Structures are given as C-alpha cells and as structure tokens.
Amino acid sequence: MSEYNFAYLDEQTKRMIRRAILKGLAIPGYQVPFASREMPMPYGWGTGGVQVSAAILTPDDRFKVIDQGADDTTNAVSIRSFFERTANVATTTATEDASVIQTRHRIPEDTLTEDQVLVYQVPIPEPLRFLEPRESETRKMHSLEEYGLMHVKLYEDISRHGHIATSYAYPVKVEGRYVMDPSPIPKFDNPKLDDMAAIQLFGAGREQRIYALPPYTQVVSLDFDDHPFEASKADQICGLCGAADSYLDEVIVDDAGGRMFCCSDTDYCSRRRAAGHQGPAFPGSEVAA
C-alpha cells in the first residue's frame, strides 16, 4: 500500500530505533531507552516488537511471526498481515525460511542461523522491577552491578516451593555483566539464548526500552550452587508428532476433561508430521477424534 511509508513507521523514527538497536548490540543486555511510538494496536500486543521489526525489515526479507510458538493465533496473524500490508514483505510460517522472526513468549525449536534475526516482544524489560519499584534505584543497581536482589527472588522461590519455581521470564546474566529479563519465554528456552548464531533483539513498547544480544553471546541463567538451573518441560511427548524434545502445551480436548500435550511450536510439529512422525493422539486415534 503506497499510503504508508515502508513498514509503517517514518524514516526518522526507524533511524532512531536503529540507533537504539545498535547501542543495545554494543552493550549486550543493557536496556536502551527509546522514544516508543504509538502503534495501531494496544500496548501488550507487541508494540515494542513491531517497532523493532519495522526498523530492521527490508523489502527482501521473509517475515515470520509466532505467538506462544504458534503461527496461527490472533496476535501472530494480525502482526503478519500488518507487515504484509504496510511493508509488502514476503511472509512464511517455516522457521528455516524466515530472515526475521518476531516472537512472543517462545524461541523456535529449530536452531537459528547467522542469517536470521529474532525479535522478542517484551512486556516488562526490568528483571528487578518486582523487587525494587524505583526506576532510579534499578538503574543504579544495573550500573553498579548490584544483583544480590535477583538471588533473593530465587531464594524466596526455594524457601516457599522447595525448588526454583520461576518457570518463565527466568533471569539471565549476559556476558558476566548485565542481568536481563529474557521476556516471558519458558525457562526451557533459556539455554537456546546462549551462544545463539542469530541476532536477538528485544523491544518493550510501553516501557520504551530496547535491548539486544549479538550473535554468540554468553547467556547464563542465574541459580544457586546447590539448586542449579534446570530447563524444565512437561514430562510427556507431543500427542500429534510424538516429539519428546520440544516444549509442550497442554490442551483440553473435550468437555469430559480429556487432555493432550502437543508442541507449542506449530511449525516444528507440522513439519515432523509431514515427515511421517506420529504421536499417540494423531487423527484417527481416540483422543483427537
């Protein structure tokens, strides 16, 4: 559509966002403030991720959007069609074909490559926020590397639940310096953050922050010596494709309380099924009927 500038935002705004992205890449894990614009969607729907995507998209890109791992949920569909209309870029649901992937709450199961960029939608970028409400104080804590408080949160988890019960937005330390909120991805995905070949960009629209991980950055999940970090998932296999190594969603399938587990990454799951893999609840089996 010619009424819009390429990818909706005006060129000056995109330059401003690119500056923030470059600064973020130069200081991995550091939250760079930027002048977040109002986008034609409500806060909480990925305004930060959309602005980052808009700033980095080129006409040659192939764009993929996932929401909780799925390509076909409301958020993913609407953001994909947004950029189809405003940037006229090619889109895909196949992880390996995409050059830019905008994601909410998941990292794809496939290993990403150096040719790809992963853009995260971030609701609350400050990992210390729920422990220390003052922005002035959290900034000082980041600048002086005072992260003892982060462990207080993990301590509270263990004392209350017997283990580290934080299962998403699990705090990480980047290159031994900044403590970072990886956005609400399940902690199952945390190991994928480490040493990833793709560029990872994090955009928080309402909170007006951008941060980034350049390729092959060291990312370590925080833990205690006697309670080490554990990337957990449901102890099941995918009911559709039978995968045992992917992150699973639990789905209620009927009114009688019937349930099954299936891959949250729909692209991964459908490719496995196309390749002939079958889970216990594949169409024709009892549960999916």
Next chain:
Amino acid sequence: MTPLLSVQEISKSYGTHIGCADVSFDLYPGEVMGIVGESGSGKSTLLNCLAGHIAPDFGRVVFDTRIDGPKDTVTMSEPERRMLGRTDWAFVHQHARDGLRMGVSAGGNVGERLMAVGERHYGDIRHKAADWLDRVEIDTDRIDDRPTTFSGGMQQRLQIARNLVTGPRLVFMDEPTGGLDVSVQARLLDLLRGLVRDMGLSAIIVTHDLAVVRLLADRLMVMKSGHVVEAGLTDQVLDDPQHAYSQLLVSSVLQV
C-alpha cells in the same frame, strides 16, 4: 591506634537552614558513640552524612577500610561507598519498615546481604539466616514468614540481624528503640548491648532517649541547632552536664 572513623569538620546546610555544622570526632574500634539532642538538632542529618546517604557540604569522613587503610568516604567513588554500605557498615533505621523488604520472608531479608556479597549456596545462606534469627531471639520456625506478620519489636530485631549478618565493623543506628514500648525496648537494648560487646562492634547511635545512651554508649555528644554543645564520656556528661542545654536535657527526664 588508627581511629576506625575520623569525622572532620562535617557541615551540611539546607539552603540557609543549618543541618549540622563543624562536627568533628574520632571513633576507635570497639567504641560506641551516642549522639543525643532534641528533634531538629541535626542528629539524623549528621548520621546520614556519615553513612553516605547524603553528601555533606564540607568536611571529611575518613574510614579505616580493611584493604586500603584510612580513606575519605565522601570523595570515594559511589560503587566503593555502596560496597562499604553492605559489608563493613550497617544501618539500622528507626522504622524497621525502612530497613526491611516487607514482601520478602525473614530468611530472605537476612540472606540479602550475603547474596549481595556473592554468596551462592542456598543451604549455607539459609543456615546463616537461621543462626542469626536465633541470635536475635526470633523463633527459627518463623524463617519463611514475612516481616508483615511480625510485631514491631521482632521487626526491629530482624532488621538488626539482617544488618549484622555480614559481620560489619561499624553500625549506624537511628533511634533503634523509637516507637517500641518500654519492655520491648529493654529487651532490644539488652540484645544490642550483648551483640555490640560480643562482636566488638563500633557503633554510632542517634537517639533522644538518654536511657539508651546510658546503657550502650561509651561516649556522648550533645547536639543543639546543628552544633555539638558538649562531648565526653557518657557518665560524665549525664551526671555532670556543663552546658546549659545538656543540663536541661538531663533534667527533663521523668523520674518514675
């Protein structure tokens, strides 16, 4: 002997209003200094200047650090000063709520300073926290309870445990017994006196309660309108006050 803390000509004013002016004293290891005076006499301003919470307009606060020896804390870098604040220094607030994290369990409150200096073993942290709760006479069964469920006296004792867990050498106390009823005050003072003597702590205690300094302090400074009007050994100042204001202060205490 090097003084642990050497305060030299500290002045702080708020516009034209004087907070404290030209205060100097030396504090030696193991010594407890009391600062008394009426409300608005500059006691808390002085204490906050010494503890690095506010920057004095003038003067030096030289602390004998473990590694580098005597160092001026006013001009040292902020990371260094904050590091002191969670290792060698402790600050006990008048209101326990200011010094505690009310949303975090008692054990987490005590453990915070340990984790802030790099302790990463949950079992050790918990063990030390339980040990300190015991030392301040809080039942170790309450380790996972939040301070909101504690009484005022328990909160104050928890605050003390949280501060002393890293083995500081200098403790700043701002009215540690304020707002507590007298029997709880007496227990707290007893506890504090024991801890100060056992650990060989140096302390600076700001209070308007003469009984507190009589029990805890070796030396006493009397402040009025931002100036130190009298200083000396506690018993000497309290039993034989020389300055008119000290005399007024001592004679104002109700005899029951």
